[in-house]
Amino acid sequence: MTSEPIIEAHSLTKRFTVKKKTVEAVTDLTFQVERGALVAFLGPNGAGKSTSLRMLTTLMPPTSGTARVVGHDILKQPAAVRSSIGYVGQLTSGSFAQRVRDELLSQGAFYGMSAAASRTRADELIESLDLAPFATRSVQQLSGGQKRRLDIALGLMHAPPLLFLDEPSTGLDPQSRANLWQHILDLRTEHGTTVFLTTHYLEEADRYAERVMVMDKGRVIADDTATRLKSHLAGDLLTLSFATTADADAAIAVVQTLTDREVARDGQASVTLTAPDGDALLPAAVRALDAAGLRVDRATGVPPTLDDVFLALTGRTLREAGEGEPSDEHQDENTQPAAAAEKTGVQR
Amino acid sequence: MSATETDTAVKSTPTRDTWNVLRRELKPVIRDPFTLIFSLVQPLVFLGLFAPLLVGSSGRPVGETLQWFVPGVLVMIVLFGTGAVGSNLQYEMMTGSHERTLVAPLSRSSLLVGRALKEIAPIVVQALIIVLIAWPFGFTIHAPGLVIGLALLAVFGIGLGSLSYSLALATKDREWLFWGVQQTLIFPLLILSGMLLPLDEGPGWMRAVAVVNPINWVVQAERMLFAGDLGSVTVLWGWVAALALAAVGLWVGIRSMRRSS
Structure with a gap:
């Protein structure tokens, strides 16, 4: 059990029908992630990173293919997958009308924790993510960085062995970003949590991830350590x-x-x-x-950057690739759940 | 991590999940009960500015007019308050917290039913406040009628709230569409329920539409209940209308919630 990969994806494919045109957002995604790893999906907007994550977290069924996440099949055992993962989406996890500590306690209850265990865990996370001064404030009143820390706290409430983060540092100032990363890294050292994230910041993947999967146009076009990717592909x-x-x-x-x-x-x-x-x-x-x-x-x-790697792989820089995509994830960012749901609806 | 940790998969039970969703939804209300009172401004305006007109035009005493008018105002609170709750869900869909609850091991139905059940709390509190305000002006309170009347309002609210949430799930991030549909439906329903003005004087087609408007049945039943006439057939029809609306609302709502993820 311990040696079993924590994520096993087999030929995950997602097609959307947008205005009578079929768009393949993710094509034949196959990979494994070992327990305890810190893996980054790197790619421009619209590369299929978020769609991949949404399939792995049961938010969206794949058109074909399947995956096992923490030992459970995403199609046959979605409830078991949900209870074993933490998820931090692109948007704000806390409801704006709720108070910070209340949301953490609700989250604990959602994951079947007892009231006492929820209180202990909530206070622990409030402490370690520096949320104490805002614990009784409503989420609406928090700054961007504070909201993001609450998102992480909510994702960690039930101490999941696997944490998914969808562009965790987008929109944060450099200091909040560094702070957030410190929390993520501490988490791994202390609890051995497997962390799987998407980012379009190459320096972030470069600096923190042990393994980088470069995605472009719905496919993984490279999968290696940042160091090896750089030395093999760019130099x-x-x-x-x-x-x-x-x-x-x-x-x-x-x-x-x-x-x-x-x-x-x-x-x-x-x-x-x-x-x-x-x-x-x-x-x-x-x-x-x-x-x-x-x-x-x-x-x-x-020394090369991952931008050089991306250029070597695709002939385009990350920036060009992001600008060149008409229907990209970035546009969806503000309307992600709705837009994604709409797409699923059309596809069915 | 050890194998035991992955085996502690949470068994999703709809009842417990619904209870947890309900408790979460009630938290902002308990933290900030004054929001309930602020949303009473509209019914109070109707009570304070519309009721005197009714008294004037009908020539009946204030107490008698209130006895007719207040039950309608109570249904109006539900219509406007509960009819709009979908926008809360729509906001949560747009800001991201709805997505978080979809990744949590919660049964899909609980996300709808827990929200719909929460509507009981503001309905009961607001209705009681209105009744207490009308009391000194000659409005008579029949305790058993009041209790049954509030229960009927609650069932009606669960149905209407579910439909409002369904509308939010269907319109997704298009707030203009949510409000467009909501406003388009709510005013005809309001007028064609005989809530503010009696429909007896209206044209035949209006009375015909009112017959199939379940809200009209609820309003009439509430009038009977608040008059202390518990055994009336009208009360029975009010319950049939409210229960049917609740059943349809919950069915549509649960379906929309399942489809949304």
Whole structure:
């Protein structure tokens, strides 16, 4: 049981019919997630991240395919799936009319916790998520960051072994984002919670996730650690500058002997190349050039970002991809449940 | 995490879930009971400004006029108050908390029934306040009639509230559509129920429509009950209308809730 993956998705596919046109939001999604992992779905708006999450959390039935989540089938045992997961959606989990502590207690009752257990747990979460000063305020009165912390608290009320977060840091200021991430990371260290999130912030996936699944147009196009994705698909950008263009021209041949990646002039008296393991290649190149009598004036190595990875995978930057999608998730963001429900309705 | 943790899957029982949803819905009311009183402004305006006109035009004494008018005002409270509760759900659908409850292990029916049952609380409190306000002006209170009358209002409210929630589930994020449909229905229903003015003087077609308007039956039954005439056939028809509305409302509402997720 312990070795069984906490998420197993098999060929999950979701098609919507919008204005008599069939749109495939998610195509043939197959993956597994091990217990305790921190996994990020990275992709532009409209890539199918949220739709995937909605299928895994039983909010939306797949058109075809299936999945087991915490050992339960999402189609045959939706109630069992629901009781074993925590979910933090894109919007606000707390009702605006309710008070913070009241919502936590209601949430405990919804998950079958006793009144006493709910009170203890609510106070614990109020304490650890710094909600104490607002516990008796209504959700409406909270700031964006405070609302988000309450969302997390609500998702954790029943101490689920698996927590889904749909774009948890969208709309937060940098400080609230860092704060939120600290809470998520603490959670893993203390309780071993598996965390599965979607984000379109590449630096976020890069910095916190152990495993990144890059999604584009409804498909997972890459699945690896951030580090490996970067070194395999993008590599470090190395630039070597010389005193004269003649030196730079001469340098190309020398550097080319050290790597199979293409070495090129970049217009001025410099040469550039993109290569994995650039940290080791750079000093080697400088030594070889010295030995050849070519003096390197400046040498820089810039590590790749996930944006570079996305560019290498799709030929587009994340930003372009997001802007290029007409029917994207971002538009749905304000009307997510309704819009999604509408789509399901049409599809049936 | 250990295997035992995954096996503690919550058994979803509709009764317990409904109770939990109901308790959650009542929390804002208990925390802020004054909201109930503020929403009484409209019926009080009708009581204070419309009743004197009725007294004037009918030439009957105030007490007698109130005896006829107050039961209608009570039904009006339900019509306007409970008829609008769908907008609360619509707001929760748009802000996200409805989605959270859909991911919780709650039976879908409980999300509707718990909300509909909550309507009993504001209906009873508001009706009692109106009755107490009318009392010193010559309105007579018959205790058994009052109790049965409130119960009838509650059943009527459960049905109307369920329909209002169904409308919210159907119109999703289109608030204009919710209010458009709600207002389009509520005023004809109000006038064709004989709530404010007697329909006896109206044209034949109006009286014909009123016959099939369940709210008309509820209004007439309430008048009988508040007059202390508990055994009247009109009371029976009022109950039939209210129970039928509740049954249809709950059926449509539960269906909409199941379909919404």
